[in-house]
Amino acid sequence: MKNHLRRLRAEQGWSQAALADKLGVSRQSINAIETGRYDPSLPLAFAIARIFNAPIETIFIDERGEVPSSRAAE
Amino acid sequence: MATGNYKQANRRYHRYLWPTIGLYVVVCFGGPILLSAGWITAPWAPAVIGIATALPIIVMFALMLRLVEETDEYTRLRQLRSIAIGALITLSGAVMIGFLQLFDVVETFWTFWFGPMFFAAYGLAYCVTGRLTSNGVV
Numbered sequence: 001m002k003n004h005l006r007r008l009r010a011e012q013g014w015s016q017a018a019l020a021d022k023l024g025v026s027r028q029s030i031n032a033i034e035t036g037r038y039d040p041s042l043p044l045a046f047a048i049a050r051i052f053n054a055p056i057e058t059i060f061i062d063e064r065g066e067v068p069s070s071r072a073a074e
Numbered sequence: 075m076a077t078g079n080y081k082q083a084n085r086r087y088h089r090y091l092w093p094t095i096g097l098y099v100v101v102c103f104g105g106p107i108l109l110s111a112g113w114i115t116a117p118w119a120p121a122v123i124g125i126a127t128a129l130p131i132i133v134m135f136a137l138m139l140r141l142v143e144e145t146d147e148y149t150r151l152r153q154l155r156s157i158a159i160g161a162l163i164t165l166s167g168a169v170m171i172g173f174l175q176l177f178d179v180v181e182t183f184w185t186f187w188f189g190p191m192f193f194a195a196y197g198l199a200y201c202v203t204g205r206l207t208s209n210g211v212v
Binding site: 024026028037040 | 078079148151152
């Protein structure tokens, strides 16, 4: 899953270690998420969204396609 | 599984790990000295020293399990993968040596080497798992 974490973090002027501290995770976790090697769980994704005060879907991008048409019509 | 706190988990792990390693070193070197110097001659002494030497290692396994439970989710994934790879290599070695002994190719093998063998395989695997993606692809 792609994400805008690196850009958002850079905009805040935070290092990976600083963001990791805020989230209570390792610096390696942040690096793995930024490079797309690891998709965070929902609780961690929501924690990231809260820290950047942004909706979760603007940070994480679902590359696997669009919303199914039946769902989109709802 | 909820994400834990990486720093707190690490701090707690190291707080108990180093005294356990220290105890292991003391018992590991002190036990044979006590026996060979003849300071303890009771027939049960070798058994007690043997068990006392193994106990700190068992505690280290338990500490490792607690670290896995308490750390953050990405580190937990890496740890579990590394433990699985370490167990796979160690158990493969154990099975291989077992059959070699059965067919008299290998005479004796000190089974306590499986402990260091596991930790070595686990450590090497931990270096590699950092390159894996969530799906296990490099």
